[in-house]
Amino acid sequence: MDPLKPSQDTPAAARPGPARRLASSSRPMDDINPEVLVNYLYQQQDSKFWIGSGGGEKEGVLLRKKGGQYLVCPSQLTGSPFAKAAAALKVECVMTVNSRIIRTFLQWFTGPEVPLDNGCRAQVLPTIEDIAHAKRQNFAAFVASEGLLVVWDKDALHIVSRASNIESQLRDLIWKSDGNEDEADE
Numbered sequence: 001m002d003p004l005k006p007s008q009d010t011p012a013a014a015r016p017g018p019a020r021r022l023a024s025s026s027r028p029m030d031d032i033n034p035e036v037l038v039n040y041l042y043q044q045q046d047s048k049f050w051i052g053s054g055g056g057e058k059e060g061v062l063l064r065k066k067g068g069q070y071l072v073c074p075s076q077l078t079g080s081p082f083a084k085a086a087a088a089l090k091v092e093c094v095m096t097v098n099s100r101i102i103r104t105f106l107q108w109f110t111g112p113e114v115p116l117d118n119g120c121r122a123q124v125l126p127t128i129e130d131i132a133h134a135k136r137q138n139f140a141a142f143v144a145s146e147g148l149l150v151v152w153d154k155d156a157l158h159i160v161s162r163a164s165n166i167e168s169q170l171r172d173l174i175w176k177s178d179g180n181e182d183e184a185d186e
Contacts, residue, residue: 034071037156038063042073044160045095052098058128058146059096062086063156081129086150088132093156097149097163105170106147114142116169122149140166 041061045051051059057080062070070087077083086094105114106124113121122140125131131150134141139162140151149166153159 034063034065038071038073041093041095041156041159045097048099048160048164050095050097050099050163056080058082059098059148061096062094064090064092082131085129085131086152089134089136089152091136091152092154093159094150094152095159095163097151097167098147099149099167101167101171101174102142102149103147105174106142106144108174114170116140116166122166 038061041063045059045061056074056076059082060077061073062077062083063072064070068090070083072078072083082096109124111124113123115121120138122138122142123134124142124144125134126143127145128143128148131141131143134150136152139153140149142149149163151159151163151166153162
């Protein structure tokens, strides 16, 4: 008889089998491996075309692990000015959005803050290093020098929808302003 293989006489509770799930925690993402989650978020970012051709050290996802350390994706973000500034925010998850809508909006908009739905505002910051001093309660800021939107959230599972929502609001602002100019031209 093989000592590593359970016999038919071995009680079911003692037999090896699929890992048992521990009692669920109060936060759903505690059950998800952080490495899987950060890679999934980066995949979502890529599938939405939110990564520019120069990505690397300025674009990607940071996810805080237990103990305050951050996982990054892609790995080129490690130790970058963006990663350091984003980690200084001390939020659960941070993601960049680099899209044509964001770049177009930043070329057009000149104010210090962008008004968003529900009375929220997103700061327009000059450089990527300024992310460290962003207003955390706004959950987003623009980086003018890079043409980026940086979004953060308390729950990593909500960050993609938050970024999509902001991008939609910007698209609507651009279209409304274009419509007003067309009417004035007529």
